[in-house]
Amino acid sequence: MPKEEIRLNAGDPDVEAPQYAINEALKAIIEGGPNTHYPHYTNIPDQFNEAVVDYYEKFTRVRYETKNVLPAAGSSAALYTALAAVLEKGDEVVLFKPYYMGHTRIFQGMGVKTNMVPLKKELGYHPDPEDIKAAVTPKTKAILVCNPANPTGTVFTEAECRTIGDVSVDNDMAVFADEIYLHFVYDKKFVSIASLSEAYKERTINIMSFSKTFSMTGWRLGYDIVPDKYLEKAKLIAGLTAPRPATFVFKAGISCLRGDFKYVDERRAVYKARRDYFCKAVDDLGWPCHMFEGAFYAWFDVTSTGLGSQEFLRKLKEEQNVVLSPGDRFGADGFMRVPLIKPVPVLKEVVGRLKEFKAGL
Numbered sequence: 001m002p003k004e005e006i007r008l009n010a011g012d013p014d015v016e017a018p019q020y021a022i023n024e025a026l027k028a029i030i031e032g033g034p035n036t037h038y039p040h041y042t043n044i045p046d047q048f049n050e051a052v053v054d055y056y057e058k059f060t061r062v063r064y065e066t067k068n069v070l071p072a073a074g075s076s077a078a079l080y081t082a083l084a085a086v087l088e089k090g091d092e093v094v095l096f097k098p099y100y101m102g103h104t105r106i107f108q109g110m111g112v113k114t115n116m117v118p119l120k121k122e123l124g125y126h127p128d129p130e131d132i133k134a135a136v137t138p139k140t141k142a143i144l145v146c147n148p149a150n151p152t153g154t155v156f157t158e159a160e161c162r163t164i165g166d167v168s169v170d171n172d173m174a175v176f177a178d179e180i181y182l183h184f185v186y187d188k189k190f191v192s193i194a195s196l197s198e199a200y201k202e203r204t205i206n207i208m209s210f211s212k213t214f215s216m217t218g219w220r221l222g223y224d225i226v227p228d229k230y231l232e233k234a235k236l237i238a239g240l241t242a243p244r245p246a247t248f249v250f251k252a253g254i255s256c257l258r259g260d261f262k263y264v265d266e267r268r269a270v271y272k273a274r275r276d277y278f279c280k281a282v283d284d285l286g287w288p289c290h291m292f293e294g295a296f297y298a299w300f301d302v303t304s305t306g307l308g309s310q311e312f313l314r315k316l317k318e319e320q321n322v323v324l325s326p327g328d329r330f331g332a333d334g335f336m337r338v339p340l341i342k343p344v345p346v347l348k349e350v351v352g353r354l355k356e357f358k359a360g361l
């Protein structure tokens with residue numbers, strides 16, 4: 001009997017949004033009226049922005065004004081707004097590698113060159129500060145930091161955040177801080193770059209999302225927090241290009257931001273338990289697997305097999321009916337990424353199949 005397919009390739013959580021968010025959206029739809037008409041004729045987006053400002057301060061101790069919050073239908077839209085508010089064709093941006101291809105795709109589309117700084121395996125997927133400084137040229141206009149990082153789970157230390165902040169101030173660069181995984185940090189402390197100094201805050205655009213924190217990938221809710229320096233241009237771009245959230249989705253978002261975060265604490269505990277099991281089990285197979293610090297992606301090294309990521313993926317699918325994400329899509333051929341979006345018993349089955357697969361290589 002053929003094995004049932006196990007698909008672990010997209011970072012899409014395996015649970016529903018918090019019940020209170022679902023109830024809030026349903027209630028808003030049933031009530032109708034302003035909740036189901038154009039948002040900008042209501043005060044609902046303002047209420048959302050107020051909730052964002054309070055929320056961001058609660059978790060990072062940085063306070064913004066509501067005018068600095070630009071909601072979007074998911075952080076992918078917010079990302080484009082942020083990047084296009086600062087960069088033009090021919091500019092350069094510093095990016096850490098392995099990278100999230102949702103970032104590089106936008107840079108490629110914009111004709112922006114990426115100067116890569118390696119997240120070094122031997123440094124636990126952290127950067128060498130000298131490499132950050134060396135990646136800056138006169139054409140470099142910004143640095144993008146995915147903190148915690150997809151795919152490596154790197155949680156940037158305060159010292160690293162300060163290096164990034166100083167480099168950006170010294171070279172008049174913007175900082176794009178993609179912080180969509182900030183609640184999923186294990187045994188480390190999340191540091192928001194903007195929290196470390198007023199000079200950093202003035203040039204840092206935070207990119208945020210409900211997709212992972214509240215398992216709301218299909219609700220499409222995210223936002224930028226844009227400092228005054230880039231605000232006018234960002235508003236113009238968002239107005240022209242970025243899809244806006246539905247009015248009743250704002251309401252669900254408010255209930256999340258003003259809620260007690262027990263749901264998020266539970267998710268963090270679940271991802272940590274999956275990480276503790278899976279990363280060790282894969283490492284024990286002889287494929288070095290990183291005990292990641294944040295987000296929820298296992299990342300392991302299969303270079304010893306002599307197979308590239310695509311070949312590994314193809315053979316694994318063929319022989320074991322398991323689909324993972326190939327590392328070459330993140331700039332690291334010979335590595336594999338596994339979003340831990342299935343319960344431990346399924347992950348155990350995956351480890352069993354990986355073991356069998358390895359024995360047959």
Ligand SMILES: Cc1ncc(COP(=O)(O)O)c(C=O)c1O
Nearest residue numbers: 011074075076100150209211222
């Ligand atoms: C680092 C990072 N940023 C942004 C996104 C986009 O998320 P969304 O558009 O669902 O908010 C993702 C999704 O995987 C991601 O991993």
